[in-house]
Amino acid sequence: MKHPIISPLWIWAARDLMRHPYEALLLVLSLTSLIAIMGAALLLVEAVSHEATDLLKAGPSLVVRRISGGGWVPLPKRESLQLAKSVPGVVHARTRLWGTVLGPEGPVTLFGVDQLEGDLLLAHQLSRRPAAGEAVIGHGVLSQLNQTVITLTGQETLNFKIIQILEPHTSVATHDIVLLDATDAGKLLGVPDGFASDLAIEVFHEEEEQAIVPDLAAAFPWPVRITTRREAIGSYSAGWARLGGMTGFILLPALTALALIVAGTIRDRLGRRYEVGLLKALGWTSTDLIRLQMYRAILLAMAAAACGMLSACLLVFWPGSPWAGFFLSGWQTHPAALHINASGAFWVLVQISAIIILPFLTATLWPALKGVAADPQDLLQGHER
Template sequence: MRHRRYAQFLWAGRELLTHPGATLLMALSMGLLTTMMATGLLLSQALTATTSRLLDQGPDLVVRRVTPNGGQPISSQAADLALKIPGITEARPRIWGTVSTPQAAVTVVAADRDAIARLTITAAIQAPVRGEAVAGSGVHLPETDAHLVLHGTDTITVRITQRFPQETDLATHDLVMLHPDDARRLLGLALDEACDLALAVFHPDEAEALLPELARVFPWPVHIATRQETRKHYATAFGRRGGLAALLYIPAVIALALLTAAVIRQHIGSRSRVGLLKALGWTSRDIVGLQITKAAIVGLPAIAGGLMLAYALVYAPSQTWAGMLLLGWQETAPIMHLDAGFAAPVFLEVAGILLIPYLAAVLWSSLVQAASNPHDLLNRGN
């Protein structure tokens, strides 16, 4: 029995090799279609999960002073006001903003005491002194010089003495960390002023319950952003891009329909061969088994190869194409170290979408042939 089945596999392979060009084209089309569909799904899942995990490390709440003219700096003493509210465990005045360089805009952040204490342990980054800076891997410098000109409220020039590791690109790709005095000068802040206040709460899930109390404790109107809002911001951005990427599915579905039609046509074209096999004593079951085996020998490896290619595209160690193509980076893009563990549902989903219509088409046309009279098949085939 086992030998018979092996012989059937071999015979199916032999039949496929009678038309090697058509077989190869069919496999390539299915593989590319699979890659196209799986890459988008895998990338969106991995980006959402990675973003969510990274944002969990950021502040629970961000308090910003607002006026009708926009944001205003806050006094560093505002942290003491926030800490009066039970449930708030940490209040950190932040000095940061977006400024321009001759090449591109960058995000600057002041190296406060907390930041340096943690960075020294985690990434071996030393505190920058005045006139020096730590930059991410995407901050470009003139070739002959290590100095970076930053244009903000004031213009300053700093020397890049350290770089953040490339593994931290998702957080630091175009980040410049400055001495607090340099950052204040650049952003136009007075000595005891900060841009906003980052808060940590004891129960992150209940952070929203603290919003009314927080709004009351400050003597000026504030805007409070929660982590949920930040997550929603990123989810919306990915959703919008994902929606655009979904437009690719329209040609993919058309291609799938064409492939199915090609399979049916191929089977109709092989009527005389099936008639001959039936005349030689092959049963209907043998005929259906042969056609299904043929379809599986082409379809399964093609889809498996396409899925592997999609996985490699998304999780390659130095993957930057997503940033370049989808997220607006031009000369340089952050290396995406994305979270894994989502391949199984995506693989099953894509394989199901492609295999079910393909195998259904094969099964239907095989059953029609198997049920026909060999004489008719031979006559019509000729």
């Protein structure tokens, strides 16, 4: 049969696969599962770490928290800002009013939005700054997003009218965040007027982050804890690396399964020496025979690689997929729906596919070479015996 693009040998290879369709299908499914599982596990850790680092780089260089023997205590806004700005190297300093309070379906991260933050956000994300008694909530705060009132419990229990729900694709930053007017946030967190939770500081150069810490600590008349951006990234990366260590448990059985597939392929190919002998007796050249065997394996590998890569990609990068948050991050309520940037996914998946596919192709090539080197009569007689 002539085909303008596809070589007849490819069609013969596919015809050969059709002789044992269930076996071929099972082999494709096994390889697909291996690529999908290994790809998803590695992609997830890689992508989440990358995304977290990106987000943290957009945050403040240093965070200063006032501490006492019992924990953290609010710091006076005006005085703290003056002291921080007096330290050489500090480019910008802002107070933050935030903390965790109990929402209707679990803990939420509460932020008090003052005029400055409100103006910055207003232009881009918020329809308007939340006034007293109003709240802007993240997409994961409530399961029923048609509710109009939210009850938050901190130092007091207060009800707020929901004026906006943040878009789900910003969940990486805003999944369980509630934005309130600064006065309301202070009431819930037990922070009096004129006080803030901590201080966010920007320095000019990344290298200054660590160098400025002793000066900054000495500038305040009370004990402080200063967290640098590098420490925050390190802490987060270490946490995710530990979670990613779980992938090791997934990879071990996957690699065992791969070894089983390779062994099965070699055994299967060696068991079909009669076919090779028959084709050789009919005049097929050694090259044709090797190509037929390889094309047969490549067709299976291409189908498995395509399905496996697509599955891994969809599992990790499908907008809003919650499984990773549920299994890995320990969410007890609504896990954060991931909307992760897929940059770099292609090469990770190509590498994973190569790790799975190359041993399979080698397992096909070796018996094929062994078969074509033998005498056709031996191959045919060997089958008859």
